[in-house]
Amino acid sequence: MKLRYLLILTASLFIATGASAQTTVAATPPMGWNSYNCFGSAVHEDEVKANTDYMAKYLKPHGWEYIVVDFLWSYDNPPGSNIGNPFQKRLQDGSYIPWLTMDKWGRLTPQPNKFPSAFGGNGFKPLSDYVHAQGLKFGIHVMRGIPRQAVWAKSPIKGTNGITADMVADTNSKCPWMNHMYGLDMTKPGAQEYLNSLLELYASWGVDFIKVDDLSRPYSAAEVEGYKKAIDLCGRPIAFSLSPGETPVSQAAHATKYANMWRMADDFWDNWKEVLHMFDYAKSWEGVGGPGHWPDCDMIQIGKLSKRGPVGVERYSRFTEDELYTHMTFWSIYRSPLMLGGNLPENRDLELKLFTNDEVLAVNQKGENPRQLYKKNGAMVWYSHVQGSKDIYVALFNISDNAQNVSVDFASLGLKGKVTIRDLWKKQNIGRFSKSYQQNINLHGTALLRLSAQ
Template sequence: MLRLVKITLILVALVGFAGRAAAQGVPVARDGGAATPAQGVAATPPMGWNSYNCFGSAVHEDEVKANADYMAAYLRPYGWQYVVVDFLWAYDNPPGSVIGNPFQKRLQDGSYIPWLAMDRWGRLTPDVNKFPSAFGGKGFTALAAYVHGLGLKFGIHVMRGIPRQAVWARSPVLGADGVTADMIADTASTCDWMNHMYGLDMTRPGAQAYLNSLLNLYAAWGVDFIKVDDIARPYRAAEIEGYRKAIAHCGRPIVLSVSPGATPPADSAHVAANANMWRMADDFWDNWKEIVGMIGYARQWQGRGGPGHWPDCDMIQLGKLSKRGPVGPERYSRFTEDEAYTHMTFWCIYRSPLMLGGNLPENRPFELALFTNDEVLAVDQLGVDPRELSADDGMLVWYSGVPGSQDKYVAFFNLNDVPANIEVPLSRLGFAGGVAVRDLWRKEDIGTFRKTYNRLIAPHGAALFRFSGR
């Protein structure tokens, strides 16, 4: 049972940045247009928790609640709000099933085993062995209400398209008289690593109606966030538009996250107009080389994020991981402390969505401190137009603006295996005179500097500052 403790909250800065973010405003996409993201959500990068990195395809309702309880008690005051159930919630995961298995076999009559939980309209529903409150056709209604009761928001992962078993069963499409699942499926459009679904042929009558029926169902459950998988690589423009239209049609503000990457940069305008966040790379895990690789992906997308549309560095690989798969043994993150600071610092200076991947109740004081530094989180939520200033022999400097001022957020990264002294000419950041430097991780003022500022950075380490002109 989660032991609750009293927390002294540092709310002044957070209330300020939350209010300013809300004031930015995001235009709402109309059902027929493609100029802005649907519903005007995600004015700042979404912050929350996702079940995949610690529970794989086998999270259970009580574990979701435990993570929601932790978030409400410790993290919600700092802006964390989404609780997302990932991957295969319609499947029972019997003993011996792992992600590498195909999960379904086709019988001679064309049906599939195991039969996923599905309603008569070909829409997947939660497996009641994993989510007992779904019994009786209630779906995620009770779990979403529990999460909402904690002052948080609820999300789910879905695979794009329509279940193959719905196609086999010729399930009727709600809202499209005379149309059945087999009439809208694109049976040549399949996922390379999961054989549950067919893609949708969005040119066929009834395809949009099917997606509308899905989002109407999710809205009725109380869903605030959907992560749609197998849709950004290869890039499925018509289906992404279909989900955006369905969100607008359902009338509930819902964040649309598309996955996995690498999303093609050539499609940057389209994805920014239709999704609220998109993966820049394939699944990110707790290996140093993957941080280095993610910075490379981020360079391709710098300048393309903003209110309502955010390039996504993927989930934060800190805390207790892989308790029930999906990659490697159960463990605390393999990142060293210096690498963990680099991980959090880059995600924040870049303004990536922040989705925690570890099992929150098993966080240690170190993880809790990383996730509750209000000055660091403000960089993610408030920074303006993050850019790389320099990259010299593994020594990187990134910066972003501070709203309502000439100040700059500045991050130093040492990607080398030995300590490195990183120096930045203040004129390159637009400062003509003295600059006061504050260390945001340490929450301390360093002093006033002229012309240059330098810091010795540990191997694989980082530092994060606020520079203020004097």
């Protein structure tokens, strides 16, 4: 336990001294949409554009800004197909099928059958331009390392004199759940140059955000540093996300220094037990988040999910309405990045209400120093401070399986005298109280409050 707090303190010192990742990128938790939870590897360009249009019209006025294309955009999924088997088969001559779309420098590029505007070597530039024209930002998911097919083909590394992909790959470093890539041996000449060439390409496409998979579990420190160096050299501000979790808490100082966000847990889905686990993960990272670097609870499982994979049948979120509010409330009070996972054009009034409450979103974007006040007897309370004010945000959670009262003692928050309480989901003041406040909350439900001492 003492070691964990020492690590957290070390990470906090990076924040305080400015030795962390640049705070001009992700100065507040990133807010956006990611294609994975609704389309898996099978998202197509028209669907990305439809989600872009929806965000620009309905969500951009409330601060949402990123559109992220996730998972295997260089892999061919015919229109209407499910996620399928992402593995490649190795042939007798050592080559691979299906062959991923790749340029002569061993860099993966968008599959034109899925992204028609990429045809002719355009890459993601036309789609990125479409997103930017709506006043939004564009992001992509990538796998750690270098394509195995580039290693087989001995693709030249751009920016080097005669170094090829097989000379920089670490063939013993493999993703356990997908066989497309080898890790990079960052001690080898040309390895950093390969990453530099990737980020040069992404910058030319207008990429604003990269989510690098198979990087955080196990934690690949040398490659994390390599990607960050390449980002710094590419000439474009790009947010850097590490995935998936569980990122080791022992790497808190390193992640804080080099990344803008990192996953605390493995993939999160719409199951109440996973919400309970996320509370514990968040507590273990308490105190680390700050401008430019955010522990990530993973994507928001609200809306139409798994239209073509990856987990379960097509559905609206399996969370009850109370659980939906708890989900959104905790991600907000904790200041996790907010990445929507559902297909936005299929949002109902409920989803739109959850995503457009500016008072709730302000808790995520403008709260400071979130902390757990207590967790006992099926009740949990978190709080944070309101920037530029003595007010305090307080989130009450009933994590038991029965309705019950959840209370907060004002003295434990340093508040004295009469306290005015505003319900942020209801957008209304609920009264003035002395010493404490309690509210009866449904099972798995929540209340999000703003407390103002008089």
